[in-house]
Amino acid sequence: MMLIAALSTVALAFIPLVTPSPAIDSNELLVFNPNITYPYSNVIWHRGSTYNVTWETDKIPTEAAENAGVVLLGHSGNNSENLDIAHPLATDFFLRDGSVLVKAPEDIPGRKDYFVVLFGDSGNKSPEFEIC
Numbered sequence: 001m002m003l004i005a006a007l008s009t010v011a012l013a014f015i016p017l018v019t020p021s022p023a024i025d026s027n028e029l030l031v032f033n034p035n036i037t038y039p040y041s042n043v044i045w046h047r048g049s050t051y052n053v054t055w056e057t058d059k060i061p062t063e064a065a066e067n068a069g070v071v072l073l074g075h076s077g078n079n080s081e082n083l084d085i086a087h088p089l090a091t092d093f094f095l096r097d098g099s100v101l102v103k104a105p106e107d108i109p110g111r112k113d114y115f116v117v118l119f120g121d122s123g124n125k126s127p128e129f130e131i132c
Contacts, residue, residue, distance in 0.1 A: 032064040032095065033124050039116065041127035048106040053090070053116055055124070057098040065096040069120040073105065076113040076128065083117060095120040104131050 034055040045051055053071055071090040074083040089102035095118075102116070110132040118124045 032059075032061055032067070032120070034060065034095065034118065036116065036118055036124055036126040039126050039129045041129065043129040045104045045114075045129065045131045047104050047108065047110075047131060050101055050103050052099050053102050053118070053126075054099040055095075055118055057096055060096055064120070065094070067095045067120040069093050069095050069097075069100070069118060071100060071102055072117045072119065073108075074115055074117055074125075075111055076115075081115075081117070081125070089116065 034057065036053065036055045038052065038054040039045065069090070070088050072083045072085060073087075073089050074081040076082070084105075087105065089105075090100040093100045108131065110130070112130040113128045114131050115126045115128050117126070
């Protein structure tokens with residue numbers, strides 16, 4: 001009987017304790033997914049050139065106006081978005097700005113299935129475009 005009690009105590013030590021999580025703040029549930037207006041489909045960017053990525057801000061909630069954004073470059077293939085998270089095109093701008101200047105990387109292969117993704121409160125993907 002003592003052995004069973006001892007084994008039960010040891011077994012209980014390995015069961016994770018569950019604690020209630022705090023109530024979710026309503027701002028955490030906010031999702032703002034702005035439409036990217038540039039680049040659009042069939043645009044051609046040239047490596048090393050600067051472009052103005054733009055998105056709609058007319059429906060931005062007040063709570064998301066101060067959110068900082070990140071723009072990443074990705075490309076289609078292998079059932080993935082292949083986002084280059086190690087080399088963001090832009091960081092530390094406000095979503096309310098509606099645009100940010102980015103430089104097309106110089107050390108990437110030319111292809112016709114690039115896109116940009118805008119992160120801030122949510123992620124939003126542009127149509128595919130070409131970089132040559």
